[in-house]
Amino acid sequence: MTATSSKIEALKRQREMEVKKKKNQSPFGIIITGMVITIYLALINYNLDFSSYWIIGILMGITLQRSRFCFAASFRDPIMVGSTSLLKAVLLAFIVSTIGFFIIQLRASVANPDYLITELPGQFNPVGLHTALGAILFGTGMVVAGGCASGVLIRIGEGHAMQLVVLIGFIIGATLGAAHFPFWDGVLISKTPVVHFPNHIGFFPSLILQLLLLCGLYFIADWYDKKNNIMTT
Amino acid sequence: MKLYEKVIKNPWPYWVGGILLGILNILLLFLTGSTWKITTGFLYWGAVVLEKIGLNPADWYYYSTYDHGLKEGQTFFLNSYTVLNIAVIVGALLAVLWAKEFKWKKIKNFKQFSFALLGGILMGYGTRLSFGCNIGAYFSAIPSFSLQGWVFAAFMFVGAWIGSKILFKYIL
Numbered sequence: 001m002t003a004t005s006s007k008i009e010a011l012k013r014q015r016e017m018e019v020k021k022k023k024n025q026s027p028f029g030i031i032i033t034g035m036v037i038t039i040y041l042a043l044i045n046y047n048l049d050f051s052s053y054w055i056i057g058i059l060m061g062i063t064l065q066r067s068r069f070c071f072a073a074s075f076r077d078p079i080m081v082g083s084t085s086l087l088k089a090v091l092l093a094f095i096v097s098t099i100g101f102f103i104i105q106l107r108a109s110v111a112n113p114d115y116l117i118t119e120l121p122g123q124f125n126p127v128g129l130h131t132a133l134g135a136i137l138f139g140t141g142m143v144v145a146g147g148c149a150s151g152v153l154i155r156i157g158e159g160h161a162m163q164l165v166v167l168i169g170f171i172i173g174a175t176l177g178a179a180h181f182p183f184w185d186g187v188l189i190s191k192t193p194v195v196h197f198p199n200h201i202g203f204f205p206s207l208i209l210q211l212l213l214l215c216g217l218y219f220i221a222d223w224y225d226k227k228n229n230i231m232t233t
Numbered sequence: 234m235k236l237y238e239k240v241i242k243n244p245w246p247y248w249v250g251g252i253l254l255g256i257l258n259i260l261l262l263f264l265t266g267s268t269w270k271i272t273t274g275f276l277y278w279g280a281v282v283l284e285k286i287g288l289n290p291a292d293w294y295y296y297s298t299y300d301h302g303l304k305e306g307q308t309f310f311l312n313s314y315t316v317l318n319i320a321v322i323v324g325a326l327l328a329v330l331w332a333k334e335f336k337w338k339k340i341k342n343f344k345q346f347s348f349a350l351l352g353g354i355l356m357g358y359g360t361r362l363s364f365g366c367n368i369g370a371y372f373s374a375i376p377s378f379s380l381q382g383w384v385f386a387a388f389m390f391v392g393a394w395i396g397s398k399i400l401f402k403y404i405l
Contacts, residue, residue, distance in 0.1 A: 061324020139392020145352020169353015
């Protein structure tokens with residue numbers, strides 16, 4: 001009897017310590033918040049571009065962490081547990097950014113009608129077999145390591161030592177890839193084109209088609225979840 | 234107090250995160266003229282290490298093609314990628330501190346360590362072939378109306394399938 005109650009007492013104390021430990025995080029939160037704001041103000045004077053990267057990065061980090069956003073899981077969960085709620089969130093993000101990118105690109109193309117694709121705001125790279133090969137390597141590594149590029153950053157912030165190892169792996173892999181780049185460029189990349197849909201079918205048809213495709217995928221994901229999710233019945 | 238519980242203490246629904254990330258993605262392109270990219274920053278950190286041990290990575294063929302080189306006035310250490318990547322880490326740290334959930338989690342065993350390292354290397358190597366990671370070649374490329382993003386998405390799915398098989402066989 002006494003043994004049990006002393007055990008309970010010990011557990012209670014342990015629990016109290018845990019609560020105290022948690023409460024002690026507030027000062028750190030305030031200090032870091034102060035540092036973030038100070039750095040932002042300093043960057044505004046030092047390098048305006050950097051200040052934008054800084055504040056948006058902070059907001060992205062908060063959003064990714066708070067919403068438990070995980071690109072790796074968005075690809076893994078439909079396969080492993082039949083859940084698509086994260087995939088649907090990624091598709092929502094795509095629908096929103098497609099509209100925004102469309103307006104930014106359209107404005108740039110109106111301002112400079114003789115634009116080269118690479119001069120437009122956006123992400124434009126040659127596409128071909130190398131894209132597929134790289135994506136397969138990336139997807140495999142993402143599930144094996146349990147995190148993608150953004151997930152690694154978020155989990156380092158959360159305090160996972162393991163993700164520092166993934167980051168080191170990332171750095172080694174990217175360095176090796178860059179070192180071998182002349183080979184891949186020679187056999188695969190150099191002859192491949194950059195494909196920008198508006199360049200082929202026009203801006204408005206591209207927008208409509210892409211939104212239809214994204215919404216279609218959203219509904220398929222929704223249907224798939226209802227049919228296959230093993231967490232809900 | 235209710236607002237604190239809802240915004241800071243409890244996780245946000247996935248769809249809220251999705252919409253906010255979409256907006257931030259647009260805001261970044263609008264304010265800086267550049268899209269969100271992560272792994273090129275990791276490569277640059279690798280180049281910092283190579284420079285420290287006396288090599289000269291800036292001379293590599295890689296940096297002379299496809300606009301891969303450093304922008305004017307930037308170094309492998311101090312550049313927009315470093316600022317953005319550190320900011321994302323600090324943002325996540327802030328969020329867990331406000332929620333009082335920060336906890337240092339140690340590496341469990343050697344098996345976990347080796348899979349983390351191997352997965353990281355696979356991802357890192359892949360990004361140089363595909364010109365980007367799940368952010369650069371996917372999250373930024375699809376809204377850019379670039380075919381690269383859709384091809385990357387389809388084959389990342391194939392890779393995730395292979396990875397899941399490996400996970401079932403060796404890890405779980």
